[in-house]
Amino acid sequence: MQLTVWTYEGPPHIGAMRVATAMTGLHYVLHAPQGDTYADLLFTMIERREARPPVTYTTFQARDLGTDTAELFQNAVRDAHARYEPEAMIVGASCTAELIQDDPGGLAQSLELPVPIVPLELPAYQKKENWGAAETLYRLVRAFAPAADTVKPEAGRAPSCNILGPTALGFRHRDDVREIKRLLKQMGIAVNVIAPLGARPSDLARLPAARFNVVLYPEVAGIAVRWLERAHGQPATTVVPIGVGATRAFIAEVAALAGIEPRADLEQSCGHGHLPWYSRSVDSTYLTGKRVFVFGDATHAMAAARVARDELALEVVGLGTYSREYAREVRALAEEFGVEALITDDYLDVEDRITILQPELVLGTQMERHTAKRLGIPCAVISAPVHVQDFPARYAPQMGFEGANVLFDTWVHPLMMGLEEHLLGMFREDFEFHDAAGPSHLGKGRAAAPAPEAAITEVPAADGSPHWSAEAERELRKIPFFVRPKARRNTERFAADHGVPEITVETLYEAKAHFGR
Amino acid sequence: MSDTTLLDRAGKVGCSDHTILKERGQREVFCGLTGIVWLHRKIQDAFFLVVGSRTCAHLIQSAAGVMIFAEPRFATAIVEERDLAGMADLNDELDRVVARLLERRPEIRLLFLVGSCPSEVIKLDLQRAAERLSGQFQSRVRVLSYSGSGIETTFTEGEDACLAALVPELPQTADDRPHLLVVGALADLVEDQFRRLFDDIGIADVDFLPPRRSRDLPAIGSGTCVLLAQPFLTDTARALERRGCTRLAAPFPLGIEGTSGWLRAAAEAFGITLATVDRATAGPRARAAQALDRYRADLEGKRVFFFPDSQLEIPLARFLSRELGVELIEVATPYLHRAHMAEELALLPSSTRLVEGQDVDRQLDRCTDAQPDLTVCGLGLANPLEALGLTTKWSIELLFTPLQGFEQAGDLAELFARPLHRKTRLRV
Ligand code: SF4
Numbered sequence: 009m010q011l012t013v014w015t016y017e018g019p020p021h022i023g024a025m026r027v028a029t030a031m032t033g034l035h036y037v038l039h040a041p042q043g044d045t046y047a048d049l050l051f052t053m054i055e056r057r058e059a060r061p062p063v064t065y066t067t068f069q070a071r072d073l074g075t076d077t078a079e080l081f082q083n084a085v086r087d088a089h090a091r092y093e094p095e096a097m098i099v100g101a102s103c104t105a106e107l108i109q110d111d112p113g114g115l116a117q118s119l120e121l122p123v124p125i126v127p128l129e130l131p132a133y134q135k136k137e138n139w140g141a142a143e144t145l146y147r148l149v150r151a152f153a154p155a156a157d158t159v160k161p162e163a164g165r166a167p168s169c170n171i172l173g174p175t176a177l178g179f180r181h182r183d184d185v186r187e188i189k190r191l192l193k194q195m196g197i198a199v200n201v202i203a204p205l206g207a208r209p210s211d212l213a214r215l216p217a218a219r220f221n222v223v224l225y226p227e228v229a230g231i232a233v234r235w236l237e238r239a240h241g242q243p244a245t246t247v248v249p250i251g252v253g254a255t256r257a258f259i260a261e262v263a264a265l266a267g268i269e270p271r272a273d274l275e276q277s278c279g280h281g282h283l284p285w286y287s288r289s290v291d292s293t294y295l296t297g298k299r300v301f302v303f304g305d306a307t308h309a310m311a312a313a314r315v316a317r318d319e320l321a322l323e324v325v326g327l328g329t330y331s332r333e334y335a336r337e338v339r340a341l342a343e344e345f346g347v348e349a350l351i352t353d354d355y356l357d358v359e360d361r362i363t364i365l366q367p368e369l370v371l372g373t374q375m376e377r378h379t380a381k382r383l384g385i386p387c388a389v390i391s392a393p394v395h396v397q398d399f400p401a402r403y404a405p406q407m408g409f410e411g412a413n414v415l416f417d418t419w420v421h422p423l424m425m426g427l428e429e430h431l432l433g434m435f436r437e438d439f440e441f442h443d444a445a446g447p448s449h450l451g452k453g454r455a456a457a458p459a460p461e462a463a464i465t466e467v468p469a470a471d472g473s474p475h476w477s478a479e480a481e482r483e484l485r486k487i488p489f490f491v492r493p494k495a496r497r498n499t500e501r502f503a504a505d506h507g508v509p510e511i512t513v514e515t516l517y518e519a520k521a522h523f524g525r
Numbered sequence: 526m527s528d529t530t531l532l533d534r535a536g537k538v539g540c541s542d543h544t545i546l547k548e549r550g551q552r553e554v555f556c557g558l559t560g561i562v563w564l565h566r567k568i569q570d571a572f573f574l575v576v577g578s579r580t581c582a583h584l585i586q587s588a589a590g591v592m593i594f595a596e597p598r599f600a601t602a603i604v605e606e607r608d609l610a611g612m613a614d615l616n617d618e619l620d621r622v623v624a625r626l627l628e629r630r631p632e633i634r635l636l637f638l639v640g641s642c643p644s645e646v647i648k649l650d651l652q653r654a655a656e657r658l659s660g661q662f663q664s665r666v667r668v669l670s671y672s673g674s675g676i677e678t679t680f681t682e683g684e685d686a687c688l689a690a691l692v693p694e695l696p697q698t699a700d701d702r703p704h705l706l707v708v709g710a711l712a713d714l715v716e717d718q719f720r721r722l723f724d725d726i727g728i729a730d731v732d733f734l735p736p737r738r739s740r741d742l743p744a745i746g747s748g749t750c751v752l753l754a755q756p757f758l759t760d761t762a763r764a765l766e767r768r769g770c771t772r773l774a775a776p777f778p779l780g781i782e783g784t785s786g787w788l789r790a791a792a793e794a795f796g797i798t799l800a801t802v803d804r805a806t807a808g809p810r811a812r813a814a815q816a817l818d819r820y821r822a823d824l825e826g827k828r829v830f831f832f833p834d835s836q837l838e839i840p841l842a843r844f845l846s847r848e849l850g851v852e853l854i855e856v857a858t859p860y861l862h863r864a865h866m867a868e869e870l871a872l873l874p875s876s877t878r879l880v881e882g883q884d885v886d887r888q889l890d891r892c893t894d895a896q897p898d899l900t901v902c903g904l905g906l907a908n909p910l911e912a913l914g915l916t917t918k919w920s921i922e923l924l925f926t927p928l929q930g931f932e933q934a935g936d937l938a939e940l941f942a943r944p945l946h947r948k949t950r951l952r953v
Binding site for chain 2: 011012013014015017018019021022041042044045046047048049052053056058059060064065066067068069070084087091103104108133136247256273313332439464
């Protein structure tokens with residue numbers, strides 16, 4: 009039993025819904041009680057989709073249990089088929105129906121409807137949303153592109169690929185697909201099928217015609233892609249093009265898979281990669297070594313950590329993911345960064361880690377945005393779980409060169425600008441530079457709440473940490489609030505390491521000299 | 526127009542034997558767990574622990590959105606594979622989770638174990654667990670249980686189940702002097718207004734259930750008159766009646782007419798003349814009438830369609846039709862309690878199509894055929910209907926906004942007028 013308030017991922021059938029909702033001509037009949045219909049609002053309210061998800065819920069009640077839930081399910085399948093006339097259907101159980109063991113697959117098959125029916129087994133007490141999406145895509149791909157009927161790529165045509173992974177309710181999936189399609193077009197590579205987003209079940213049958221697969225979201229496409237590799241000999245990309253460096257590596261990988269030489273002017277012809285120059289521009293100097301904590305799904309967290317280090321010269325002080333399926337990869341990268349990976353789906357663990365590390369920027373999910381807000385730390389959102397704000401009206405991909413531009417803007421925006429930071433440091437006494445004053449370009453309403461601190465008189469010492477003299481405490485308060493927690497922590501560590509029982513103003517500056525900055 | 530004429534006219538216009546269409550098909554409503562979203566704010570020292578699945582946690586999170594991110598007083602104990610496989614004794618696991626929770630939240634005095642579909646299906650006896658845990662945390666925390674499962678409760682029925690679980694906890698009054706108990710979670714502001722009104726009318730001994738703090742549980746006895754503030758409290762009313770309380774037949778306090786009728790029902794039970802009530806409420810009623818006038822032009826003659834959701838549909842429809850001149854096309858409700866709704870039904874135009882239950886696909890067909898000016902529906906349906914060119918009001922807001930009483934009548938009208946008003950302003 010796991011105690012939780014907020015979860016990063018929904019149950020696995022939500023993943024199946026993300027696949028079904030992304031596609032056209034596919035209908036999902038879910039054996040589930042009425043409350044589970046809440047899932048529709050994720051798509052219609054958060055993503056603002058204009059149509060209901062193609063999902064029929066059986067909405068069985070207590071009085072149906074033990075009598076005719078199976079018949080209820082069959083009626084729901086029959087009615088959904090008659091009403092929506094889908095090309096194919098997927099059927100399965102939610103957590104409650106899993107317990108009553110009605111066998112949705114068998115029940116649906118026995119109706120002998122004139123469309124393919126793909127049964128889904130999504131263990132709700134073991135697995136979660138992303139796994140559910142991945143499993144659903146895999147089952148569909150297997151069903152519609154069976155190993156036996158390999159469609160051979162046509163000779164003489166431009167090399168082609170599939171784009172796999174984008175779903176409904178995905179973090180910027182819609183814009184990423186557009187950006188990557190544009191990039192592939194510039195490279196002279198044809199896109200065969202994009203799935204699941206926008207695909208029909210019948211399109212999946214054409215998947216094997218492509219020479220290779222482009223994997224945008226391994227969490228969703230991973231299982232299907234490995235199967236396509238085995239069954240159809242289709243290789244797949246391994247680099248997710250988030251950030252300038254990764255986009256360049258992605259281009260090289262794609263070119264190799266397509267057997268072409270990438271155009272030398274590709275980057276220019278793709279337009280406006282501003283990140284490299286903006287990052288070199290002197291006004292970005294203040295970003296140097298800013299301490300950043302990264303958390304999200306594995307793909308976005310790993311990409312963000314690399315971009316933070318290599319393309320913004322930030323210092324990654326923490327890296328973690330809730331995607332347990334990718335724990336190994338994240339651990340390996342964390343090791344490369346010299347930090348300990350945090351693999352958890354408990355947002356309180358993440359909050360604890362952020363509180364301990366006191367980073368100057370958090371790159372996380374909506375959960376970390378809330379945590380960071382409470383702690384008074386700037387934050388940018390880099391990953392699902394999604395919120396209505398993660399579906400901006402403007403074009404805002406995360407991938408490709410334009411995606412890198414977006415990353416630069418959205419990550420740098422919450423931070424204090426360089427000169428402003430200096431002025432704040434120099435003129436602490438200015439009455440308008442109070443602790444609650446946020447970056448001036450964010451307006452008054454966005455002022456970050458200052459982290460709660462003990463009043464000067466009451467100095468906490470009970471937990472064994474060194475005692476602060478009132479004078480040192482006052483001096484500490486002259487340090488701008490956004491670096492104060494770090495200064496406090498460093499000073500206490502210095503005092504503890506050097507056996508200093510009481511922190512004086514002297515200790516404060518000794519610690520500053522010791523740690524630098 | 527005085528209230529008396531309103532009521533007289535009701536006798537002629539209204540009709541309590543409406544034909545009711547019963548539907549059974551796919552439902553598109555939340556389950557009773559959703560009530561936690563407002564209940565955990567209402568009872569300030571109570572904590573709601575759902576014993577359920579990841580779906581249950583996800584439902585509450587999605588229904589609550591981010592508006593209550595600040596340390597909510599609810600959580601989900603998610604049942605996992607090993608619990609089902611019997612590798613871990615579920616009761617031991619539950620005890621462990623509760624102990625950990627109470628350690629972290631020492632201010633909690635009342636803990637609700639909230640059952641879900643999975644806990645019901647695996648027959649986890651939460652009532653026994655609650656008794657066991659109550660014994661364990663004696664004098665510190667009282668542990669109660671109720672079910673908010675989707676196989677047994679629809680949306681607001683979760684509040685009903687919660688309050689019904691509180692009834693056995695209410696102390697017995699020392700005597701059988703008349704005493705008024707208002708039942709149903711109301712916004713604190715509305716509660717305070719009602720308290721003042723009752724005082725002005727001459728009913729001083731008034732309690733509210735649920736109370737703001739669990740230690741303030743009101744005492745009840747055979748002198749207790751129960752006035753329901755919400756229309757979905759079937760089980761709670763029954764439990765109170767079983768303990769000797771008397772339910773007062775009344776409309777619900779939405780709009781001027783509903784609030785007047787509601788207050789009058791209380792006054793009548795306390796032997797207070799209607800003239801006294803009218804005198805005490807003249808000011809607020811006049812204010813409310815003035816507030817409603819502002820929205821009448823927006824709403825008069827508009828055709829409104831209700832999807833079933835909170836059981837507030839019938840009182841709301843009555844308010845819209847009688848006080849704002851709205852034309853009702855269809856009023857659907859997940860469950861219709863004929864006795865509790867008798868006063869409301871009597872006021873509803875007899876031409877109203879009433880539906881109990883739901884078959885969402887068929888209802889969507891009827892709705893798009895009828896092309897109403899305003900459709901009241903759940904969050905999942907609103908945008909798809911808007912995309913078809915209809916104007917909608919999402920109904921969950923009706924639970925999260927103070928709407929009862931005279932002072933809120935204008936706000937209630939505004940809630941329905943706003944989407945219409947918005948449509949006329951938009952030029953894109
Ligand atoms: S309907 Fe049942 S399983 Fe679904 S969220 Fe509600 S209680 Fe949980």
